[in-house]
Amino acid sequence: MTVAWQPTCEIAQLQQRARLLSDIRTFFAQRGVLEVETPLLCHTTGTDPQLDFFATDYRFLPQPQPLFLQTSPEFAMKRLLAAGSGSIYQICKAFRNGESGRFHNPEFTLLEWYRLGFELPELMAEVGELISTLLAPRLPLKKITYHSYSALFAQITGLNPLVFSALDYQTYTQNQGLAEAGQLCGEDHALWLDFIFSHQIQPQLGVDAVCLVYDYPAFLPSLARVKATNPQVVERFEVFVAGLELGNGFFELADVAEQERRFEAEIKERQIKGLPVVKKDTYFLAALEQGLPDCSGVALGLDRLLMLLTESNSITDVLAFPVAIA
Amino acid sequence: MATYSTSEFKGGLKIMLDADPCAIIENEFVKPGKGQAFNRVKIRNLKTGRVIERTFKSGDSVEGADVVDREMSYMYSDGDYWHFMESDTFEQYQANATIVGDSAKWLKEQAICVLTLWNGEPLAVTPPKFVDLVITETDPGLKGDTSGGGGKPATLETGAVVRVPLFVQIDELIRVDTRTGEYISRVKES
Numbered sequence: 202m203t204v205a206w207q208p209t210c211e212i213a214q215l216q217q218r219a220r221l222l223s224d225i226r227t228f229f230a231q232r233g234v235l236e237v238e239t240p241l242l243c244h245t246t247g248t249d250p251q252l253d254f255f256a257t258d259y260r261f262l263p264q265p266q267p268l269f270l271q272t273s274p275e276f277a278m279k280r281l282l283a284a285g286s287g288s289i290y291q292i293c294k295a296f297r298n299g300e301s302g303r304f305h306n307p308e309f310t311l312l313e314w315y316r317l318g319f320e321l322p323e324l325m326a327e328v329g330e331l332i333s334t335l336l337a338p339r340l341p342l343k344k345i346t347y348h349s350y351s352a353l354f355a356q357i358t359g360l361n362p363l364v365f366s367a368l369d370y371q372t373y374t375q376n377q378g379l380a381e382a383g384q385l386c387g388e389d390h391a392l393w394l395d396f397i398f399s400h401q402i403q404p405q406l407g408v409d410a411v412c413l414v415y416d417y418p419a420f421l422p423s424l425a426r427v428k429a430t431n432p433q434v435v436e437r438f439e440v441f442v443a444g445l446e447l448g449n450g451f452f453e454l455a456d457v458a459e460q461e462r463r464f465e466a467e468i469k470e471r472q473i474k475g476l477p478v479v480k481k482d483t484y485f486l487a488a489l490e491q492g493l494p495d496c497s498g499v500a501l502g503l504d505r506l507l508m509l510l511t512e513s514n515s516i517t518d519v520l521a522f523p524v525a526i527a
Numbered sequence: 528m529a530t531y532s533t534s535e536f537k538g539g540l541k542i543m544l545d546a547d548p549c550a551i552i553e554n555e556f557v558k559p560g561k562g563q564a565f566n567r568v569k570i571r572n573l574k575t576g577r578v579i580e581r582t583f584k585s586g587d588s589v590e591g592a593d594v595v596d597r598e599m600s601y602m603y604s605d606g607d608y609w610h611f612m613e614s615d616t617f618e619q620y621q622a623n624a625t626i627v628g629d630s631a632k633w634l635k636e637q638a639i640c641v642l643t644l645w646n647g648e649p650l651a652v653t654p655p656k657f658v659d660l661v662i663t664e665t666d667p668g669l670k671g672d673t674s675g676g677g678g679k680p681a682t683l684e685t686g687a688v689v690r691v692p693l694f695v696q697i698d699e700l701i702r703v704d705t706r707t708g709e710y711i712s713r714v715k716e717s
Contacts, residue, residue: 302556
């Protein structure tokens with residue numbers, strides 16, 4: 202029997218990855234942002250019903266306890282911010298169960314950073330700068346473009362994402378040869394937006410540019426703050442290059458009561474959908490209680506950035522040992 | 528029949544879609560960083576051969592299609608039906624013209640074909656990749672012409688018409704690639 206033990210990526214890819222990591226560290230060192238490490242294995246993890254996690258048992262006798270591989274280092278990094286760390290970044294692995302495909306591996310490398318005192322536009326500019334710096338050797342991106350979610354949505358589809366009309370959405374998708382959308386999305390406004398955005402809008406974003414989309418609808422909030430000047434949207438952005446989603450950023454929610462409400466809503470949704478149980482992170486909530494300084498944060502997928510940098514067609518081309526042979 | 532979750536989707540999986548048996552050609556996992564994941568799937572309808580794209584919500588399940596490929600030898604045609612037999616079980620199957628389709632022109636008795644069965648009934652017939660057939664009709668070529676340039680049509684014993692080089696003559700046995708319908712070589716009868 203022959204076992205395919207060899208890496209799925211070329212050795213040159215390992216060198217590209219090493220250079221990418223070193224470039225990132227230089228970028229942040231020049232800006233005085235501190236590199237940190239936080240645990241990958243924690244007592245709780247994110248409650249987002251759209252993210253499935255890996256759980257394991259810690260044989261801590263006499264009472265074994267569950268531990269979770271982190272879907273993101275966010276909670277722990279915010280505890281550092283609340284403890285007075287100042288601006289920080291981390292390069293680490295993150296784990297998402299069931300996510301596997303051309304652009305997904307259940308274990309992947311994340312760059313996450315938080316900037317104290319940054320409003321969202323400042324962080325978006327920094328993201329644009331970092332990505333164009335990192336991709337410059339292979340993919341000279343001529344510009345950084347900014348679009349509000351609603352304007353972009355209307356421009357490409359003619360639809361208003363903030364006002365739900367199943368009929369309008371269905372007519373549009375029907376005309377685009379996506380007749381199954383109606384049955385799939387039903388009366389779920391958020392699902393409709395995810396469907397239309399990922400099928401029709403995203404593939405067109407970031408042609409020769411770093412494309413930043415901001416002001417997401419308020420019912421897609423995650424951990425972002427509601428915008429003070431417009432409660433219909435939240436202070437959240439995503440970044441795209443060549444149709445590929447590279448990251449997600451927020452003006453971070455610091456209101457502990459609001460955070461707790463969102464946790465509870467998500468835990469309830471998990472219950473209704475019969476998803477694995479997860480408790481809210483009390484360490485994180487206690488840190489928010491103490492006070493999270495005003496900050497903006499973002500996470501970028503480094504494997505995808507490497508795919509762009511090396512013009513790779515699949516994430517397996519940039520990973521030594523993707524999950525199938527890990 | 529089993530049901531399959533989208534996480535089990537991969538090329539070759541047979542599923543039911545709109546009451547027809549289909550085969551997955553390509554499966555792409557589409558997931559916004561925050562939000563619902565989808566599987567965008569390229570699917571071939573095994574009845575019509577048409578390829579379509581369809582999106583599923585990740586985590587949803589679909590019914591599997593009881594579709595299997597079996598090797599069988601072609602026995603004969605009675606005009607309405609083509610008859611096949613599985614060599615180890617001696618089980619016999621018959622397929623009509625719609626099912627046999629274009630494959631009919633390559634079928635010679637004893638040929639080993641692949642019959643695709645859906646719920647035990649023939650759905651499609653795939654001829655062997657290469658068949659050796661005798662030429663029954665073709666224009667006589669010029670003597671000494673071995674270039675093969677240009678070529679000429681030749682009718683084979685099964686009725687199929689293929690382009691052959693000018694030097695190939697009536698009653699000769701030739702090998703044809705059934706996927707492209709192209710002449711490969713002459714075959715020496717042993």
